[in-house]
Amino acid sequence: MKRSLSPWERILLARHPQRPTFLTYLPELFDDFIELHGDRYFGDDPAIIAGFGFFDGESVAIIGQEKGQNVQEKIKRNFGMPHPEGYRKALRIMKLAEKFNIPIFSFIDTPGAYPGIGAEERGQAMAIAVNLKEMSLLRVPIIVTVLSEGGSGGALGIGVGDYILMLENAYYSVISPEGCASILFRDSSKAPEAASALKITAEDLFKLKLIDEIIPEPEEGAHTNPSETADNIKKALKRIYKNLKAKPIEVLLKERYEKLRNYGKFLEEVRK
Amino acid sequence: MFMDWLNKKKESIESKKSIFNNIPDGLWVKCPQCNQIIYSKDWLENYKVCIKCGFHSQLNFYERIALLTDEGSFKETDENIISFDILGFHDTKPYSQRLMEAQLETNLKEAVITGLASIEKIPVNLIVMDFRFIGGSMGSVVGEKVTRAIERSIDMKLPLISVIASGGARMQEGLISLFQMAKTSSAIARLDKEKILYICILTHPSTAGVLASFGSLGDVIIAEPGALIGFAGPRVIEQTIKQKLPAGFQKAEFVLQHGMIDAVVERKKLKSTVALLLRLLWRKK
Numbered sequence: 012m013k014r015s016l017s018p019w020e021r022i023l024l025a026r027h028p029q030r031p032t033f034l035t036y037l038p039e040l041f042d043d044f045i046e047l048h049g050d051r052y053f054g055d056d057p058a059i060i061a062g063f064g065f066f067d068g069e070s071v072a073i074i075g076q077e078k079g080q081n082v083q084e085k086i087k088r089n090f091g092m093p094h095p096e097g098y099r100k101a102l103r104i105m106k107l108a109e110k111f112n113i114p115i116f117s118f119i120d121t122p123g124a125y126p127g128i129g130a131e132e133r134g135q136a137m138a139i140a141v142n143l144k145e146m147s148l149l150r151v152p153i154i155v156t157v158l159s160e161g162g163s164g165g166a167l168g169i170g171v172g173d174y175i176l177m178l179e180n181a182y183y184s185v186i187s188p189e190g191c192a193s194i195l196f197r198d199s200s201k202a203p204e205a206a207s208a209l210k211i212t213a214e215d216l217f218k219l220k221l222i223d224e225i226i227p228e229p230e231e232g233a234h235t236n237p238s239e240t241a242d243n244i245k246k247a248l249k250r251i252y253k254n255l256k257a258k259p260i261e262v263l264l265k266e267r268y269e270k271l272r273n274y275g276k277f278l279e280e281v282r283k
Numbered sequence: 284m285f286m287d288w289l290n291k292k293k294e295s296i297e298s299k300k301s302i303f304n305n306i307p308d309g310l311w312v313k314c315p316q317c318n319q320i321i322y323s324k325d326w327l328e329n330y331k332v333c334i335k336c337g338f339h340s341q342l343n344f345y346e347r348i349a350l351l352t353d354e355g356s357f358k359e360t361d362e363n364i365i366s367f368d369i370l371g372f373h374d375t376k377p378y379s380q381r382l383m384e385a386q387l388e389t390n391l392k393e394a395v396i397t398g399l400a401s402i403e404k405i406p407v408n409l410i411v412m413d414f415r416f417i418g419g420s421m422g423s424v425v426g427e428k429v430t431r432a433i434e435r436s437i438d439m440k441l442p443l444i445s446v447i448a449s450g451g452a453r454m455q456e457g458l459i460s461l462f463q464m465a466k467t468s469s470a471i472a473r474l475d476k477e478k479i480l481y482i483c484i485l486t487h488p489s490t491a492g493v494l495a496s497f498g499s500l501g502d503v504i505i506a507e508p509g510a511l512i513g514f515a516g517p518r519v520i521e522q523t524i525k526q527k528l529p530a531g532f533q534k535a536e537f538v539l540q541h542g543m544i545d546a547v548v549e550r551k552k553l554k555s556t557v558a559l560l561l562r563l564l565w566r567k568k
Contacts, residue, residue, distance in 0.1 A: 124514060125523075126520045131514060131532070134542075136513065136514035137499045139464075139514070140468060140500050143465050143468035144469065147472045148469075148476070164461070164491070167464060168495075171465050185461040195455075205374075208370070209372075219459065271462075271465050271469045274462040274463065275422075275423030275424075275462075275466065278366075281363070
């Protein structure tokens, strides 16, 4: 049944009120997690959780966007829409991980970076740009998992890595389907059409070679069995981390750059 | 055939003289900001900046080259990379039609043009965006040309200067466009490691995916007066926070005040300012 879901239906599943968020998976995937707060410049952004824990007995850095699971939590977490402080905190923790040669596991779940006055005043664009630049050079393996919503630059800001996974019903897009519908289709009710046109499902993105792997979800979606979903995530992460760990760092960095370098399709006219 | 025609058009990147001085007499321009009626000769001689209120009108690629580089020094690179409709994207019109229309309207093949030039006799590598081409949006071709330009700066040890004019990532290429942000930023990371100077010039508008990648990663960032500089568009912010934004929000002067850029430089001083930075930071004499 799930094979025939439309892109829009997948988005509805990705945004399902009962869909597990990062904090559901955190204790299932990692042991002894300790959260480390603050960007050391301005504040602490609850929309991004960062810290260290043990994965299968090994120390790892963990970065995750959290949307919140009830009304109070959602408000506290700003519905998973980070401010610049969140990106700067994430980078601080990732640099700390690099310093002690600890791999990084990043989890994406955001409708997008927060479009607000403070976020602009404190350099939302600049914070994201710096993360993209710095993550490309971090000398430790980085594994990125898109849990539910991969909202544009807000997602990419913690999303540069060596291997990109997506849960089966997650989506990852350059713009929200609603935003695209209102700008290009001139009609925000055309979000389902925009969702199809943008090619934002895990399946489409795997075909386009923009992501590396799809993690299966239970038949009716992740929310029907969160621990089975967590199990699937854990299995995939274990296998991938084992592979990445075996690579010398120079090889890993070279492959990361090549991966980034090869994004894009175009025609090139050869001149005589 | 179409490409030949485009090439022919482009060969005549005109001199500063012919772009800013050669105007038919007796034409008048109305300033879009203060409605002042300006004699078009004065308008162009002042680089499309209003003599009354200082409003900086957008410049296209040809004008930008004439403003910024030594006459006749610009040599385009990677001129033959063109876009195609990767996803079969169709909104109110097909993406392929949008591309064709933009090419016809601008005489350009894409929203970015890269090339080598000199500024007050100092050799530089240039990335120039043209907002008229689908809002200066970044898709595969913009990402590729920008990345090649960055790599060329590394290979040739040439300082890199980008002139930004962009609404962000190109929606019609979906996530591929978003990933151009990571691609260009990772190339900048290498440029930085090689200690090659990179200067960003932010013009109206410099927003979203381009600002959140190579557009704001310069060693020095300067902006033109009044340019809109931000991650989210003002309308999106107003809809989100459900209040009106203060006057001047996200304008170059506001962004300067908040510590995000190095300087706001009026257009007629842009070339000499860039040249001075090149002499101080790159040539060091």
